Amino acid sequence: xxxxxxxxxxxxxxxxxxxxxxxxxxxxxxxxxxxxxxxxxxxxxxxxxxxxxxxxxxxxxxxxxxxxxxxxxxxxxxxxxxxxxxxxxxxxxxxxxxxxxxxxxxxxxxxxxxx
Amino acid sequence: xxxxxxxxxxxxxxxxxxxxxxxxxxxxxxxxxxxxxxxxxxxxxxxxxxxxxxxxxxxxxxxxxxxxxxxxxxxxxxxxxxxxxxxxxxxxxxxxxxxxxxxxxxxxxxxxxxxxxx
Numbered sequence: 516x517x518x519x520x521x522x523x524x525x526x527x528x529x530x531x532x533x534x535x536x537x538x539x540x541x542x543x544x545x546x547x548x549x550x551x552x553x554x555x556x557x558x559x560x561x562x563x564x565x566x567x568x569x570x571x572x573x574x575x576x577x578x579x580x581x582x583x584x585x586x587x588x589x590x591x592x593x594x595x596x597x598x599x600x601x602x603x604x605x606x607x608x609x610x611x612x613x614x615x616x617x618x619x620x621x622x623x624x625x626x627x628x629x630x
Numbered sequence: 631x632x633x634x635x636x637x638x639x640x641x642x643x644x645x646x647x648x649x650x651x652x653x654x655x656x657x658x659x660x661x662x663x664x665x666x667x668x669x670x671x672x673x674x675x676x677x678x679x680x681x682x683x684x685x686x687x688x689x690x691x692x693x694x695x696x697x698x699x700x701x702x703x704x705x706x707x708x709x710x711x712x713x714x715x716x717x718x719x720x721x722x723x724x725x726x727x728x729x730x731x732x733x734x735x736x737x738x739x740x741x742x743x744x745x746x747x748x
Contacts, residue, residue: 546666547733558721558738562730607671612734617682617725618745619736621675 517543519611521622528599529630536594536625538609544589545611549619550582553606565592599629632657636725636739643712644747650697651707652743653722659683661727663700665736666707670718678720681705709744717746 518541522595528534533610538548543555563579570591574578581603583595596603605607606626610619632654643649655664666678681689681698688696693710709716722739 530719535736553673555739558741561735564733564735572733605659608675610675610736612654615728617728617734618677618680619734623672623674629725 517611517613517620519545519609519620519622521609521625523625524623525626525628527628527630530600531598533595533597534599534627536596536607536609536627538594538610538611540590540613540620543611543613545592546589546614547612548586548592549592549610549612550584550592551608551610553608553624555606559608596627599627601629603627604629608619616622632659632724632726632737634722634737634739636722636742638742638747639740640743642745642747643708643709645712645714647712648705648708648710649712649744650745651709651720651722654706655703655705655722655724655738657703657724657726661725664692664696664705665725665729666696667721667723667740668716668718669721669741670715675721679707712746714746714748717744719743
């Protein structure tokens with residue numbers, strides 16, 4: 516099956532610092548990757564959609580300068596939370612889709628805690 | 631715009647019994663896909679079952695089956711012979727048919743937390 520990994524699985528950082536989360540498709544080429552944010556006991560909130568080699572499309576209300584997304588290759592997308600603050604603490608999940616497949620494959624998520 | 635509604639925030643079922651989770655959606659599209667995802671305490675999203683809207687036959691995957699009512703825009707999940715490992719949060723999701731303007735974005739419902747009791 517299609518496997519998506521995320522790194523790190525959890526991270527703690529100080530307020531004001533930047534944190535980078537990696538999302539990799541291990542056994543397929545991901546033409547599109549998605550980044551979600553999830554608060555406890557709530558649904559997944561789509562933050563942005565990224566296609567390889569092009570700029571990410573952000574959902575309404577998501578600050579593109581705060582959440583930088585790069586999809587430089589067909590197997591790697593990164594989410595950088597810049598100048599993190601405690602309210603950015605959350606569970607971040609990525610998913611990936613290969614061209615023509617009507618299914619997303621999800622990474623295991625990254626728990627971010629900003630002190 | 632499409633919306634997905636799960637009206638049952640929490641449900642519980644005894645082990646070995648059957649439970650049905652509800653999901654309704656709203657769309658003007660004719661061709662689309664519907665999914666049920668499971669998120670256990672590990673928080674890894676797992677695809678449970680998928681239904682193509684153009685198929686009249688309800689999808690089944692072992693103990694999991696759906697009741698897809700296209701006209702009513704309803705897509706319920708039935709779990710038979712419930713097991714302790716079925717304890718998880720379940721999300722219903724909608725996706726438009728892939729096309730030049732559609733990147734395959736999923737629209738999720740609010741989720742239903744299912745507790746299977748021994």
